[in-house]
Amino acid sequence: MAVKKKKIGAAGRFGAGYGKVKNKLIAVERKQRIKQECPFCKGWAKRDGRSIWLCTKCGKNFAGGAFHLKTQKTKN
Ligand SMILES: [Zn+2]
Structure with missing residues (x-):
């Protein structure tokens, strides 16, 4: 049987530990790689x-937003 491996992606650079924080980091860093659309034209914003x-x-x-152009509205 193959050993089950967790998909931790870019968070693998931190090695062992920090499980929950790594999962949050993956979610944030994945979002950062999505292209951000310019509100003035149809180009991409950097x-x-x-x-x-x-x-x-x-x-x-x-x-715009600090890390994403369109920030999510937080639930209060
Ligand atoms: Zn533009």
């Missing part, structure tokens, strides 16, 4: 700094 986004197509600089 993160240029904390909450600053730069469109690769129209070259516009604009503000």
